Amino acid sequence: MAGFKAILGHEQIIEHLQNAVTMDKVSHAYIINGPDKSGKMMLAEAFAQTLECEKLEDVVKNAAQPSDVEPCMECHSCKQAMTKNQPDIIYVRHEKPNTISVDDIRTQVNNDIVIKPYSSRYKIYMIDEAEKMNEQAQNALLKTIEEPPAYAILILLTTNAAAFLPTILSRCVTLNIKAVPDEKIRGYLMRKYQIPDYQADVCVAFAQGNVGKAIQLASSEEFNELKDAVLQLIKRLRDIDLYEMTEAVKQIATYKLSINDYFDLMMVWYRDVLLFKATGDVNGLIFKDEVYDIKRQAEKSSYSGIETILEALRKAQIRLNANVNFDLTMELLLLTIKEN
Structure with missing residues (x-):
């Protein structure tokens, strides 16, 4: 895990999330919608780490502007988050490769969310590949989204927000990933991976604004x-x-x-x-x-x-x-x- 500063592009989404933290207007449910490898998980993790940072109040108080709001990277919570061991940042898993079942949602979210946070202000649930939730799973999750505990935040990461029930879409803040400019990706690949310009051009052309795909191709x-x-x-x-x-x-x-x-x-x-x-x-x-x-x-x-x-x-x-x-x-x- 890393903070917002480590993320290439997605300025509008980052600004939205940082403003939500600064103004204390964090929603209980978010959908981050975009192609595979486009940075959805990095955004979700940076947001979660920031919210759980033990020095968050001081960070917000001392921030000259919302873009200065970042996890401190030094407190116990931040260090746990960086190794994905923060007990109040929960990654929802699913055993079946193509389906998130109603049992997955009930056992890992609904039955767990009633227990107060272990050590933090929030209890944050991240559901990757959320488009794989079947209708029963979505209906089970809907009950939690409709009446969440004050400390609960659900983040749904998806490549296809259209797969969600209208009732879920209407109760979540949807953030759509946009393509990162080619020149920005090209410069990053040449700096970070020390590849020649012609190789960077090919990777950028194929990535079509997707930073993760560009990195994968470059390496x-x-x-x-x-x-x-x-x-x-x-x-x-x-x-x-x-x-x-x-x-x-x-x-x-x-x-x-x-x-x-x-x-x-x-x-x-x-x-x-x-x-x-x-x-x-x-x-x-x-x-x-x-x-x-x-x-x-x-x-x-x-x-x-x-x-x-x-x-x-x-x-x-x-x-x-x-x-x-x-x-x-x-x-x-x-x-x-x-x-x-």
Whole structure:
């Protein structure tokens, strides 16, 4: 756990939470809604740690502005929170991977919440993957949200707030995660992970404003291997014979579990080719270190051909999501790319 200062981006949400602490207007129930790895848990933990900080009153009193409100990191509660051992910050778990059951909510929340905090001002419950609560679980939680003890705070972390019952949504403060600007993520990756600018560009392009995903990509050997495999195939696809297509499809099949990333890499490549063909500008490219091959492909491809390839990639993704035969889909895609 770390304080708000350690969080990259999400200024509006942080400001909202710090104002709630400063003005003593903390809600009993929050929903933090955003994509996987987007920083939901970091925000929730920073908020919880701040609320449970033993020096909170002094911190608020001495804060020149709400943005100065941070956990002290020195008191017993903060140290416990940093190691996830704070007894009044409770992480709700679930045994079934795809479901949070009514029993999970009853045993870990409803039956526990009637017991006063062990050592702190609040008792804070964090429910990660909260969209996995079935209807019975949501109804059980609703009773607690409607009549919570004064010391209780529930934080629901979700990738899909629309999965909640309207009655839950109406009783919670919903905070929607927004994309973090690319330049901010790019600078962070280069400083923190010491990666070159062209590698940071690829990670940022794929992350689409998601800091956690960008960090994962920057430190992933698997992603770099996948990128190399994609680029190697694209560069030689024009020259391979039809009988070699089967072998190419087999190579792609080894990345079946990462096929969406595979497609995304191909999309980014052809987007770069299209951009360079239209502008001749290297600065806007994602694969800046591949400019020689991008230029060569741009010279040999027509605008309509590149558009056809991008459309074929979109159709292939749709077909795979609809469980159309993998080998057939990929062979058709590679033939379309080769022809255009």
